[in-house]
């Protein structure tokens with residue numbers, strides 16, 4: 001049985017917590033990077049399409065499994081399959097994924113915290129473009145500094161998770177998500193007022209389909225997965241704490257809409273800023289946010305130094321908060337497993353997961369410096385973890401969950417879950433069922449096969 005403490009107290013709280021998991025560095029850092037390197041508007045259109053056709057159905061699938069199961073993900077699979085214990089192993093997906101994803105995500109989150117700190121102490125002022133590049137390379141490859149900031153992020157995350165579902169996760173989302181929106185809107189306003197902002201808008205909104213190829217399509221699918229946090233069982237874990245009156249389809253669409261809106265607004269902050277200086281290009285890649293942007297803030301607002309200060313500070317604080325609301329959901333995945341299955345107290349479970357993630361995170365951080373040459377399957381630790389999470393577990397996990405719900409679970413159970421036992425209408429139910437039975441497994445198989453290089457000849 002769910003105890004009251006193990007349920008999100010309100011519908012809004014539950015939606016904000018799920019949206020908090022979805023909205024993260026994937027929106028503010030990865031989305032602009034991917035959009036920039038994949039040609040702009042055409043990529044965005046395809047991404048939104050995949051969000052609707054694939055991301056939302058898988059999200060709803062995770063919601064249905066988690067909420068039906070109630071107490072914990074492992075038992076959720078067993079219960080939903082009609083008591084077949086054999087499906088319990090699916091609960092291991094979030095357990096393992098939580099460790100892996102948090103370990104490398106916390107490294108980048110740590111960078112954002114360091115940049116927020118630098119912005120706060122006015123560390124960007126008077127720097128030249130070369131300084132920004134050199135400083136970022138020196139910082140990210142240092143053996144101690146980024147590890148220190150990564151650990152602070154994990155400690156903050158651990159503190160929130162240890163406080164529990166209502167007092168920690170829900171309250172954190174209720175405070176940080178609205179603040180995040182305010183920060184975004186302020187920054188969009190400032191960015192649109194920059195010279196040449198219209199060039200940034202054209203890049204974002206005027207599609208050039210000649211740039212679309214199979215790799216752009218597959219990147220858009222991958223981005224939709226990562227951004228919505230689907231496939232790892234993260235939303236399944238949160239849905240265990242959903243109340244019975246949540247409309248899984250409608251509220252899933254709300255979460256996806258918030259996530260997409262934040263991604264687009266981040267684009268509205270970043271691309272007008274990039275185009276405001278002649279010579280800068282939107283396809284700078286992952287360093288866009290850590291090298292290109294601080295440089296833009298200094299150059300554009302250089303003679304109004306307080307504006308450069310404020311813009312940088314708000315921007316990096318925004319990144320930190322977005323990262324935190326996601327890292328909370330990552331830690332919760334593994335901590336919930338220990339808490340529920342091994343009956344450890346919630347704080348102890350959170351601390352154990354945190355310590356392991358700090359250790360793994362240190363290896364990931366060192367892969368930018370001292371351990372650059374330490375590789376496994378040709379990848380450093382950071383890239384390897386990202387590969388395993390985003391390119392292996394997300395597609396396979398998403399596909400398995402769709403197959404589970406579409407083919408294994410009794411249709412009456414699914415229908416009852418989607419309609420809250422017949423108390424609400426679910427007009428998209430048949431479309432949803434078609435997608436999880438046929439379309440999603442097939443599409444995901446294609447992404448996966450591509451990642452394994454089976455379609456190399458298409459590129």
Ligand code: PFF
Pocket residue numbers: 021022023024025026027101226227228229230232234235326327329330
């Ligand atoms: N969706 C998050 C982001 O966009 O940053 C990342 C993420 C969170 C991925 C939780 C996976 C996850 F389980």
